[in-house]
């Protein structure tokens with residue numbers, strides 16, 4: 001039985017739904033010794049910002065049960081470097097290149113989007129809305145529907161490329177933020193970024209991270225990510241790209257059933273840098289075993305009663 005693993009995120013066709021998640025797979029082809037990039041549906045870069053950023057002081061990673069905390073702080077060499085040194089190496093990678101951009105102001109986001117607009121190798125922009133807005137109360141763009149919409153509207157104006165709005169789970173109602181960025185012109189939603197958490201060394205009475213709080217990721221957050229993908233997919237018409245704890249081909253298919261059109265693999269790359277290739281290769285077998293000829297048929301196929309309305313974190317499919 002021949003099976004198709006092709007999916008579409010809006011107008012962008014992917015040979016399969018498996019993407020790398022921003023910040024866990026380098027900027028360019030750093031991981032190609034482990035897995036041929038041509039195997040993947042796409043590569044998502046680490047967040048690139050207008051100016052170079054040194055990131056936060058160490059320690060900025062801590063292992064947790066079934067997950068990890070990080071507070072890298074968007075370390076990167078800036079968009080000029082990325083354009084000049086990284087993008088040329090990505091030509092001929094044989095996969096879709098999605099560049100993740102960040103900013104401390106609406107203007108920063110627009111600046112990065114405009115600079116990348118003429119780069120044919122970049123097939124879509126993923127906008128990391130979890131960056132703090134330094135012009136306001138330093139709250140991340142992702143936590144306020146108006147701020148999130150302002151950043152997306154500015155990016156939309158600055159580029160003709162598909163715009164994916166990457167949302168944070170650290171909100172009361174992710175569906176409301178999803179609706180706001182859809183109205184502002186986003187072509188897709190990426191859900192989710194990391195969940196705020198912390199770890200403590202009780203003997204030293206100190207947090208394990210220099211920043212006290214950090215972002216929790218990995219298998220521990222998959223149930224939250226699944227719930228949020230369902231909430232997003234029932235709140236908007238644009239496609240959803242899932243992220244959060246996926247580590248197997250079964251996980252990828254779960255996210256598709258929840259309503260995602262593609263799935264990013266993040267923290268699991270640190271556990272096994274070759275796993276993302278194994279996941280891609282296992283998809284056809286899982287589809288054949290279940291007599292599914294077209295993977296796209298699974299997208300949003302969750303059999304559950306549509307809730308009357310979402311009430312933020314209280315949302316339940318049983319009501």
Ligand SMILES: Cc1cc2nc3c(=O)[nH]c(=O)nc-3n(C[C@H](O)[C@H](O)[C@H](O)COP(=O)(O)O)c2cc1C
Pocket residue numbers: 021022023024046047068070072074100128166192193194216217218219221243244245246264265266267268
């Ligand atoms: C070490 C690390 C660095 C990350 N850096 C970024 C980043 O630069 N930009 C971004 O949008 N997300 C970043 N993320 C979030 C991931 O892309 C992803 O949304 C999140 O970790 C959930 O997926 P996972 O559980 O599969 O890792 C980072 C995650 C980790 C663990």
